[in-house]
Amino acid sequence: MSQYPDFVATIDTSGLTCPLPLLRTKKALQTIESGQVLKILTTDKSALSDFQAFAKQTGNTILLQEPTEVEGTVVHFIQKR
Structure with missing residues (x-):
């Protein structure tokens, strides 16, 4: 597991x-x-590909995307531009 x-x-x-x-991410970034x-x-x-496309379109940066200990759950860290 990576350092978050x-x-x-x-x-x-x-x-x-x-x-x-x-x-919900767009709203939270505001x-x-x-x-x-x-x-x-x-x-x-x-979600993995959706968030990559979202970041590319919005100019925000994905710092990390990886599975968690919970089956089927992925955590994403996005830095606001």
Whole structure:
């Protein structure tokens, strides 16, 4: 397991499918400052590629994406541009 980056907020979108994890992430990013990091938990199978596309489109940076100890859950760390 990787060393997690420092983050200022966490959102849990477990059980939600696209586009809800992305919409909740977009809303949460509006509440933090530039350079701060948001932690997102997802269970949607397409979340890895969805978040990569989201970051590319929005200019935010994905610092880390990896599975957690919980089966089917992936953690994403996105730094606000």
